[in-house]
Amino acid sequence: MAIKSNLTKNVQNLKENQRKLIVALIAKPTIDEACAEVGITTQTYYNWLENEDFCHALTSTRDEVINNAMNIMRSSMLQAVNVLTGLLTTKDENLKRKVAVDILNFALKWKETRDIEDRLIHIEKIALERRVYR
Numbered sequence: 001m002a003i004k005s006n007l008t009k010n011v012q013n014l015k016e017n018q019r020k021l022i023v024a025l026i027a028k029p030t031i032d033e034a035c036a037e038v039g040i041t042t043q044t045y046y047n048w049l050e051n052e053d054f055c056h057a058l059t060s061t062r063d064e065v066i067n068n069a070m071n072i073m074r075s076s077m078l079q080a081v082n083v084l085t086g087l088l089t090t091k092d093e094n095l096k097r098k099v100a101v102d103i104l105n106f107a108l109k110w111k112e113t114r115d116i117e118d119r120l121i122h123i124e125k126i127a128l129e130r131r132v133y134r
Contacts, residue, residue, distance in 0.1 A: 013053040021045065022058050026065055 014022075017038055024034035035042050048054045087099040 014057060018048060018051075018054050018057075021048070022054075022061050025058065026061060 017040060021034060021038045021040065024037045025031065028034040028037060031042055031045060035045050084099055084103055088096060088103075090096050090099075
């Protein structure tokens with residue numbers, strides 16, 4: 001399991017309840033529920049956030065869980081695109097129109113995001129150059 005593999009790498013200096021809390025924070029929808037499951041107060045959680053080892057283990061574990069979820073979604077994207085494009089040949093004109101609009105909206109959103117990323121890279125490059133030459 002991904003959570004456990006990352007925990008093994010990051011928890012050498014943590015207390016048992018800190019390790020349990022990291023798993024609970026991933027599994028539960030709220031901090032309060034995670035703390036209750038482990039049997040600690042939310043104030044204890046906030047105190048632990050000041051511990052560098054705890055923060056590093058929590059962040060690393062969350063990042064790994066998110067990366068694993070993104071990999072699953074990424075592997076399903078081609079299938080989703082095939083489903084959408086397959087619906088373009090449906091006889092239901094209303095559905096066909098909705099699918100076409102969805103595909104166009106996704107493409108435009110992707111292009112807008114790429115354009116913003118390119119502009120941001122350009123701005124960051126200029127800012128860095130100005131800082132270096134001052």
